[in-house]
Amino acid sequence: MSTLFSARDVTVKFGGLVAVDALSFDISEGTITGLIGPNGSGKTTFFNAVTGLCRLAGGSISIGGQDISGLLSREVYGKGITRTFQRSRLCxxxxxxxxxxxxxxxxxxxxxxxxxxxxxxxxxxxxxxxxxxxxxxxxxxxxxxxxxxxxxxxxxxxxxxxxxxxxxxxAEPKLLLLDEPSAGMTPDETQEFMDDILKVRANNPRMSIIIIEHEMELMQRVAEHCIVLNHGRKVSEGTFDDVVSDPWVQEAYLGEA
Ligand SMILES: Nc1ncnc2c1ncn2[C@@H]1O[C@H](COP(=O)(O)OP(=O)(O)OP(=O)(O)O)[C@@H](O)[C@H]1O
Ligand SMILES: [Mg+2]
Known part of the structure; x- marks a missing residue:
């Protein structure tokens, strides 16, 4: 599978706070990647950095081999990246x-x-x-x-x-970014929404998705690849089973020994 999207040492700072800290990973075409991490770990800030809503303090982002670091939001949209927001922006x-x-x-x-x-x-x-x-x-x-x-x-x-x-x-994106799409849903709605994501994927087999989600069951069902952030840093990466069996993730994120 060919690489669609790459983040290389992506860093975002708010004053003295390093919200995203030298984050690097690749996304293959047609895959679903889960971005996991505690509150304030930099997940939304990473999406904002990709979509031109906040400036990179360092590193680079590319899609289809083209560098998109520093582009304006509408230019990023033109390169085939669209997103949903954690807080609804519907009218x-x-x-x-x-x-x-x-x-x-x-x-x-x-x-x-x-x-x-x-x-x-x-x-x-x-x-x-x-x-x-x-x-x-x-x-x-x-x-x-x-x-x-x-x-x-x-x-x-x-x-x-x-x-x-x-x-x-x-907009028929190449890469779709979903920021906590199941937030506020009941468990039954979350189940339904998992099926929705799988339908979206079946209809767009070449499109890649990055999904931020706290709902681990949803992650396990839809994400082929997971990245775990803590304080803006990548602390684990692999399949869902790989990352949940990582001792750091068990202790710090899932709250289990
Ligand atoms: N515009 C901003 N100005 C200053 N600090 C910010 C700004 N946006 C985010 N931060 C800080 O950056 C850090 C990462 O925030 P971010 O919203 O990316 O976390 P998150 O992983 O999406 O958390 P959550 O799971 O709660 O949505 C937090 O400490 C947050 O307070
Ligand atoms: Mg967030």
Whole structure:
């Protein structure tokens, strides 16, 4: 399997605090990697560093062999990396369709003029986008696809999370970053959401995913490769079974001897 993404000695500092400390790892095409670590261990900061939301104090990041260190968020998006956020960024009063379409950061290829004088072209484009968004929603369930024009506030927690994933998928990324997608879900919802991730993967076999998750059962089920952080440093890496049998992880993270 070819390497899609590489982090080399990635370092992020906030004043005197080293939030990500010389972190290096590779991601192969079409794989799911789990990023594990206690609160404050630098997981979200790493995603922010990849997506141009915070500056690197050192190191480099590349995708498809191209260096993307220091690029702006929209440039990183253009290189095929999209993400969800730990704290939801959905617009509750907008429709499901609009919330997903926000993920097309390039906007719509038509404007007011097209709407007024090029109505056929406008309509064709819109129908195309409708099909695409409905197709993404259908990955999760037919009933969700039927709610495409309903306001987001009418959806429950798990469906809202699915919409966030669709928003990240509409750009057809090469690498999808998921920041604690199951946070706040009930155990049953978490189970359902695991299946969702596996469906997303089945529909996009070449796309790679990095998932941050505290829910170890979910990690065990979906992640082929795991990386464990503590105080911004990589303390363990390998399969789920490798990392959970690591004495450091057992003692410090799982709280077991
Ligand atoms: N913008 C910021 N300014 C200053 N310090 C920050 C900033 N963002 C994060 N930090 C600090 O960096 C460290 C890593 O935080 P980060 O949010 O990346 O952790 P995390 O592993 O995602 O934790 P959690 O599991 O709670 O989401 C923490 O000590 C945090 O307080
Ligand atoms: Mg976080």
């Amino acid at each position: 509750l009063s907008l429709s499901v369709f609009d919330n997903v379409m926000i993920g097309r950061q390039n906007g719509l290829p038509f404007g007011l003029l097209d709407n007024l004088v090029r109505r056929r072209r406008f309509r064709k484009e819109l129908v195309g986008h409708h099909h695409r968004v409905a197709g993404l929603l259908n990955t999760f369930s037919e009933s969700l696809a039927q709610r495409i024009f309903e306001p987001l506030h009418s959806l429950n927690m798990i469906d809202r999370r699915r919409i966030e994933v669709c928003r990240a998928l509409i």
